[in-house]
Amino acid sequence: MQTLKIILIAAFFLAHAPARAQDCPDTMLRFNFDPLEVKTVFALFADFAGLAPNIDPSINYTTAIHFDCMRWEVAAQNLADKFNLKMRVENRTLYVSRK
Numbered sequence: 001m002q003t004l005k006i007i008l009i010a011a012f013f014l015a016h017a018p019a020r021a022q023d024c025p026d027t028m029l030r031f032n033f034d035p036l037e038v039k040t041v042f043a044l045f046a047d048f049a050g051l052a053p054n055i056d057p058s059i060n061y062t063t064a065i066h067f068d069c070m071r072w073e074v075a076a077q078n079l080a081d082k083f084n085l086k087m088r089v090e091n092r093t094l095y096v097s098r099k
Helices: 002-015 019-023 038-049 072-082
Strands: 028-037 052-055 062-071 085-090 093-098
Touching (some): 028 038, 028 072, 038 062, 072 085
Antiparallel strands (some): 085 093
């Protein structure tokens, strides 16, 4: 069910991406959601990077998400810092947990 939710959110994002998003290099992301579950955003980051998500299910924050043309790693770390979360990539998996 979580995978379907991620696919639907990604499809919505692609369908509603502004024309200026085309100016963003392929290795960078731009999106604007208000509001969105933080763990869903991390799952989107993992999918974008070709990683398997391993996200602590107790993370239940929802927030406005605004990133303007930045590398996924930077956006993900900014989000982790905002909610005092620990994030790491290991063995092709994005791990996100509480500190």
